[in-house]
Amino acid sequence: MNPVSSSNQRFNVRSFLKQLIVGFMTEYETPKIVMVHSYSITTLLRFIQTILLLYSLCYLLIYRKGYQYQDTSLISSITIKVKGLGYIDTPNNDSYVFDGTDYIIPSSENNAVFIMTNFIETDQSRSTCLESASFKPAKCRNDGDCQNKPYMPDINGRWTGRCSLTSIIDMSNITTNISQQPYGLCEIQGWCPVEDDRKKSTVIREIPHFTIFIKNFIEFPTFNVKHKNMAGNLKPCVFHPKKNTDCPIFGLDYILEEAEKNETERQLMLLYGGVISVKLDWDCNLDRNIKLCKPVYTFDRLDTPFHEERFSIGFNFRFASHWKDNETYLRLLRKAYGLRFIVSVSGKAGKFDFITLTLNTGSLVGIFGLATFLCDYILLNLTEKASMYREQIFHRVNPKETRVDNAFELLKKQVQDKTLIMENPNTNEQHMTPSFRISEPPPSENLSIVTSTSFSSVPVNQNSTTLVHPYIGLTNMMKQGTK
Numbered sequence: 001m002n003p004v005s006s007s008n009q010r011f012n013v014r015s016f017l018k019q020l021i022v023g024f025m026t027e028y029e030t031p032k033i034v035m036v037h038s039y040s041i042t043t044l045l046r047f048i049q050t051i052l053l054l055y056s057l058c059y060l061l062i063y064r065k066g067y068q069y070q071d072t073s074l075i076s077s078i079t080i081k082v083k084g085l086g087y088i089d090t091p092n093n094d095s096y097v098f099d100g101t102d103y104i105i106p107s108s109e110n111n112a113v114f115i116m117t118n119f120i121e122t123d124q125s126r127s128t129c130l131e132s133a134s135f136k137p138a139k140c141r142n143d144g145d146c147q148n149k150p151y152m153p154d155i156n157g158r159w160t161g162r163c164s165l166t167s168i169i170d171m172s173n174i175t176t177n178i179s180q181q182p183y184g185l186c187e188i189q190g191w192c193p194v195e196d197d198r199k200k201s202t203v204i205r206e207i208p209h210f211t212i213f214i215k216n217f218i219e220f221p222t223f224n225v226k227h228k229n230m231a232g233n234l235k236p237c238v239f240h241p242k243k244n245t246d247c248p249i250f251g252l253d254y255i256l257e258e259a260e261k262n263e264t265e266r267q268l269m270l271l272y273g274g275v276i277s278v279k280l281d282w283d284c285n286l287d288r289n290i291k292l293c294k295p296v297y298t299f300d301r302l303d304t305p306f307h308e309e310r311f312s313i314g315f316n317f318r319f320a321s322h323w324k325d326n327e328t329y330l331r332l333l334r335k336a337y338g339l340r341f342i343v344s345v346s347g348k349a350g351k352f353d354f355i356t357l358t359l360n361t362g363s364l365v366g367i368f369g370l371a372t373f374l375c376d377y378i379l380l381n382l383t384e385k386a387s388m389y390r391e392q393i394f395h396r397v398n399p400k401e402t403r404v405d406n407a408f409e410l411l412k413k414q415v416q417d418k419t420l421i422m423e424n425p426n427t428n429e430q431h432m433t434p435s436f437r438i439s440e441p442p443p444s445e446n447l448s449i450v451t452s453t454s455f456s457s458v459p460v461n462q463n464s465t466t467l468v469h470p471y472i473g474l475t476n477m478m479k480q481g482t483k
């Protein structure tokens with residue numbers, strides 16, 4: 001091996017750094033652009049570009065307000081007030097009136113309201129009485145059946161151990177096949193008489209004509225903006241989806257229809273109760289007047305429809321009011337069925353922000369590049385002349401086997417530009433751009449290109465040597481035979 005060449009193949013840090021810095025300061029890099037004259041691929045490219053442009057501009061930038069900084073943090077306060085008079089018919093052809101204080105239980109809740117629509121009322125005192133006939137474990141034929149009974153969650157009082165056959169009632173639904181004899185009922189000690197939920201229900205009338213006022217104050221802390229869901233000069237009104245969208249007072253019939261489309265289910269909701277979610281969704285454009293920002297109201301039924309649910313239907317609970325009369329403790333027990341409204345508020349606000357616009361524009365330019373990516377894929381894989389396009393676009397560079405003609409092209413250019421420095425590997429003498437000829441076409445056999453940045457010489461053929469010079473870079477090749 002040539003001694004000069006072997007010594008130059010050692011990695012020289014200084015020369016490497018020098019080359020790096022010189023390269024950095026003097027070499028400008030720019031991508032190569034390949035122009036393809038193809039009607040079909042150009043049409044496809046323009047088509048995709050148009051779609052992407054419309055999507056980016058119209059949808060992302062304008063519709064989704066890509067020019068705004070948006071924030072969803074929201075502070076909200078809700079007040080709910082229900083108004084309306086309901087009534088029930090009494091057995092003696094009279095009627096009892098119910099106002100808000102009667103049917104709203106409790107009188108105030110956080111972000112929710114319960115309206116009692118139906119109830120079972122029982123006047124009770126502390127004494128002994130028969131267990132409910134609808135409670136199957138209460139059936140008995142003698143006192144023995146009522147003694148040593150285990151604890152049961154549904155029991156209305158403590159067992160006294162006595163069986164009462166005196167008040168035999170129609171127990172056909174609980175009579176077993178073992179005996180056709182009717183049963184009596186075990187006696188209990190507790191609040192008497194016990195509640196009988198087979199009683200005729202007492203649905204409060206006129207409920208669909210009640211109105212609900214939903215008062216909502218909000219604040220977007222990021223932008224320090226406060227707002228409410230009541231327009232400036234609000235007069236007594238009722239919300240209408242087309243005629244009066246500013247009014248925050250809703251008819252209960254409208255809410256029920258929005259939440260449940262089936263008429264039968266709506267009637268059953270009044271009978272057995274139900275849960276309705278009320279959502280207020282704010283989307284405020286703070287580049288416009290805040291007064292133009294209004295919430296969108298949506299009403300949904302949360303409980304399971306009655307035709308689907310078997311185990312527990314509707315919504316109900318019990319409550320009682322207690323008092324004492326002549327040393328007797330008394331209470332009015334009510335099992336209340338009704339509609340529970342749960343109100344939730346969400347929203348976002350957006351304001352023009354230059355940084356957001358800049359960032360989003362950058363992303364949109366990136367999306368635009370998708371068109372070229374897709375067309376490149378089609379051009380290089382799916383067209384007839386795909387291999388020809390590939391050859392033009394991809395230049396394979398292998399450090400060991402570089403195309404000879406490319407190297408010679410480079411060499412010729414350097415000779416023309418007088419930037420070539422030649423070196424004699426035997427003497428280490430350097431010659432600045434000498435006048436010499438390069439034989440064309442270059443002999444391809446035995447020819448290899450050295451990409452090392454160190455001084456080296458590689459035999460080309462018998463009379464030639466390839467030189468690589470550190471100041472010029474990777475592939476400065478010359479034929480020594482031409483010197």
Ligand SMILES: Nc1ncnc2c1ncn2[C@@H]1O[C@H](COP(=O)(O)OP(=O)(O)OP(=O)(O)O)[C@@H](O)[C@H]1O
Pocket residue numbers: 081082083211212213236249
């Ligand atoms: N559910 C509702 N249906 C119809 N109007 C309502 C309802 N709730 C409140 N309003 C009316 O809206 C207005 C504002 O109500 P707000 O509760 O702020 O005032 P208010 O004077 O305390 O109301 P009120 O004493 O009548 O309950 C009042 O005129 C009130 O009567």
